[in-house]
Amino acid sequence: MIKIAPSILSADFAALGADIARVEAAGADQLHVDVMDGRFVPNITIGPPSWRRSASARAWPLDVHLMIVEPERYIAEFVAAGADMVTVHLEACPHLARTLAQIRELGAKAGVALNPSTPASALEYVLDELDLVLVMSVNPGFGGQSFIPSSHRKIREVKTLLGSRPVDVSVDGGVKADVARSLAEDGANVLVAGSAIFGAADPGAALRALRAAATAP
Ligand code: DX5
Numbered sequence: 001m002i003k004i005a006p007s008i009l010s011a012d013f014a015a016l017g018a019d020i021a022r023v024e025a026a027g028a029d030q031l032h033v034d035v036m037d038g039r040f041v042p043n044i045t046i047g048p049p050s051w052r053r054s055a056s057a058r059a060w061p062l063d064v065h066l067m068i069v070e071p072e073r074y075i076a077e078f079v080a081a082g083a084d085m086v087t088v089h090l091e092a093c094p095h096l097a098r099t100l101a102q103i104r105e106l107g108a109k110a111g112v113a114l115n116p117s118t119p120a121s122a123l124e125y126v127l128d129e130l131d132l133v134l135v136m137s138v139n140p141g142f143g144g145q146s147f148i149p150s151s152h153r154k155i156r157e158v159k160t161l162l163g164s165r166p167v168d169v170s171v172d173g174g175v176k177a178d179v180a181r182s183l184a185e186d187g188a189n190v191l192v193a194g195s196a197i198f199g200a201a202d203p204g205a206a207l208r209a210l211r212a213a214a215t216a217p
């Protein structure tokens, strides 16, 4: 089953509660929160205090994508603020297995994100330590960028590496209805979408259209 994860990066921060309620009502499976530090990526977003209250009010999963250096310093704080899944960038983690163990020990699902230039094979020695692989299909830092086509091949390579392991494969960046079906065929089961959903006049309708495109016969 395909899960749709709206990214709040493209939401209207002056009306964040209303935007989140719209996609929740439209059947979003999880909420994707992009955390940027101005160092790992050239942009800065929000930290745990900004969304702690909002998170605690929700029953549906919070998927926190950490685009920050030294993520191990902040993982506990994000889990305490309501993160159900914490995804760190492989490129930011010299001791990746230790960082993934830290996430799991805190009771969250452990995810690894790969930048577009990082090969799938970099995951080879942590395949049993993770719950989620996030394939970045743009260079992280900004919403509204164009999908990088080589991501299709990487998703297939990740799926091959994972074999029968029950690991989510998520794709993030430039995901719109036109690529949704092929991403599902590649083996992605979580589609993260920011501008395709929150950039639309009706985010709920856009979410439903994305799901329909991904699951079209
Ligand atoms: C990019 C973020 C994405 C971003 C996706 O660095 O990780 O989650 O919000 O936005 P769109 O869907 O507009 O590419």
Ligand code: ZN
Pocket (backbone or CB within 6 Å): 007, 032, 033, 034, 065, 172, 192
């Ligand atoms: Zn993201």
